[in-house]
Amino acid sequence: MSGGTAIDAWVWPPGLPVPGAVEAGTAGGINVRYPKSDHHLARLLISSLSRSRIRLGGMRASDLASTLGVVGDRFAAALDDRVVAEVAGNAGLSPTMARVVVRGMADTWTTESLHRLLRSEFPDPAVLDRFVDGAGREIRAAAPGVTMHIGAGSVPGVTVTSIIRALLVKSPVLAKPGAGDIALTTRFARELQRADDRLRGVVAVQYWPGGDPGWEAWEREVLARADQVVVYGGDDTIESIRARAPAATRLIEHPNRLGVAIVDPGAAPGADHRAARAVALFDQKGCVSTHLILFLGNHGDAARWCGRLAAALEALASTLPPAAASEGELSARHQLRGRLALQRAASGDIRFWAGNAGAWTVALAPPELFEPVGGRTAWVVPVPDLAACEQVLAPLARVLQTVGVTGLGARRHAFAEALVAMGATRVVPLDRAPFPDSDWLHDGSRPLGELVRWAELR
């Protein structure tokens, strides 16, 4: 059990009965308490959120963006050391990393960012308020009923982003944050309740240990009563939700993804620093995190560049320190290094560089050895050209998301076309890889467009 006072891992709309019993546990590195599973309460909770839809529906979409933006601005401004420490403890990040991550995420919750998102998704945001003209017909982006968010990840801010997106399309939200995203989510939800009376009852946050048999009845109740479910997580989580959600409940899935980089350092001085940051941020736990770097050049140049990448990762180990590793993570790092050393002994074309106490690893290795092992491990594969990149990335096509590029110059479009054909959904400058813009096409979908129900009037 972790030390410290337990935080309340739930925020319910006003007017609901006070939970009769709470249970305690740990989530990430903090103690939490939350109402015990009671599927009658789950029903009341969803009903309450459903009723609040009328209030949300009465707000103009652009006003809603402004109101939420003010909350986002205020929330970001209030991120003091105490809050950051709490978020860091919960997410299993170092405080320095937590601050950088939360600030990066909060940049997409500002008034300006939310209006940009709204406009990029709906050229006329009034389509969220009423029917608008649309090429021989009138169209309307109808608000769904209650959106349920299930977060399995530990990157702080993912749940808040998901809440904001649902509210922007006027859908009340029941959010189950990932175990490492409770502290930030509950704080944001309380800020939202304080900010505007109209938003007081539109969000509920409730943490529960996913997969716990004691919560089966609760989960079935909320899955049946929510109109749509946005689920983040690994294969097991998504398959489990698919198996239990009724056919009428719409599922919007965001499975785990992989980030890669393509680097031509000859044309991009400083690429080593940018790559190191893309590897280190989120301690490589984000879907945007870079694991594999395709180096446009020969093996000798790649080896020299790897040395510089290693130095940059070593510097980041001080300025952006990693979290304390679990015994399993430490074990995995020893296994990785030993394996690389033995593979090097077996075939001379492998080299690796490693930081103290396993803080980072750079492996210059053939592509068939690549595994996304995490722990700030950068796998570097030298490739001569685009065709070779395609060959290396082909086995990753189904899980590819962000490709950070640097030094491509005029080849940028040709590479992007090939990468998109392969499955990548985001090709961006490497230094922007860690933090997507508010209007990014998340896993190949429109972040708001995927939430609404389109209707036509002829």
Added chain:
Amino acid sequence: MTGVLRELATLFGAWGAEDARTAETITTTPADLAEDDAFNRLALRIHAVQRMSNPMLRRFWDGASGAEPASWREIPPIPVMAFRDVPIVCGTPEAVFRTSGTSGGRGGRGEHHVPSLDLYRAAARGNYRRHLLRGVRRIRMVSLIPDPVVVTDSSLARMAGFIADEPEVAETVWAFDPVTGVDVDSVRDAARGTDPVLLLTTAFSLVHLLDALGSGRLPLPPGSRIMETGGFKGRVAEVDRGALQARVDRTLAVGTSCIVNEYGMTELLSQAYDGVAGGGPADAGATGTDENGAHGGEPRPGSPVPRCHRFPPWVRTRALDPATLSPLPPGQPGLLCHFDLANAGSVCHILTEDLGCTTGDGAIELAGRAPGASLRGCSLMAESFLRLAGR
């Protein structure tokens, strides 16, 4: 290398007859191996032979530590996961054993290339006889571990085959099929006889058997015993051992004192057991030694607790600090690192992913697989990736 393997097979085979020098060239007895000097001499000799016969290992060791080791402790261990990547063998393999590929949920299968099955049998035999067949004159074996004729690449199945060859085993029923699973009827038939039963099983299959039997009782004949393996925390089939033993007692009428857990891995040719099945006399022979060769003798037969595991005297185990890999004192949990002389044909020093501690009297307390990251993010990690890549 072949000569060394033959010598070791003879040496290990003599365990239990330690008063005799067993080979012309090895002036060591199994009992001597409990002493660190004798163990060290033999370990360094095997290391030298492995260096000569396997250039890959030589380069690995030279890269990790240039100095000539003065002690087996200074020989850099091979990570157990490396068995998944490259063949590690000194000589020509007589058999290749493969891991299940599911332990820890990871993809890929480790391969242990074994140049001498005689050495494997010798390394396994003394210990299973001591822990499973004590006081037995005649027994019927029921194996929920696959028949080695059917599953040829399982080291566990091969060991079950060795046990089936023992003179006390009057009959063997292979009651597990890799496709159809546990053959409950065969177990029922065995229960009807008068000969005591030795039930060999994985924890997973034992749970299946009990589930299939439901609330019914199927008391095995008096003197029956069970060897179960696996089921540790973090393994593919994690079981609550206390609850499992209570169910076994209730359903099969085999008490806790007759249920022995075996700790073994494909990558090690020696095994550790956590007790002696049955109520025979205590054994005065040495089993299990910590890194200094200390040993506390045989666990008392029938003693339900503590359930520490003991290897034969040709294995040394250390618990290492998970961060620094420095050796930890007895009682302090760390990553288990085994040095098994029976692995002379592959590599002896192996760093595992298992957590546990040494007890100071030669045993080890297992704590299961080192848990992974307590918090995962939304980045695809190796387990899913390998599944996707078909590796």
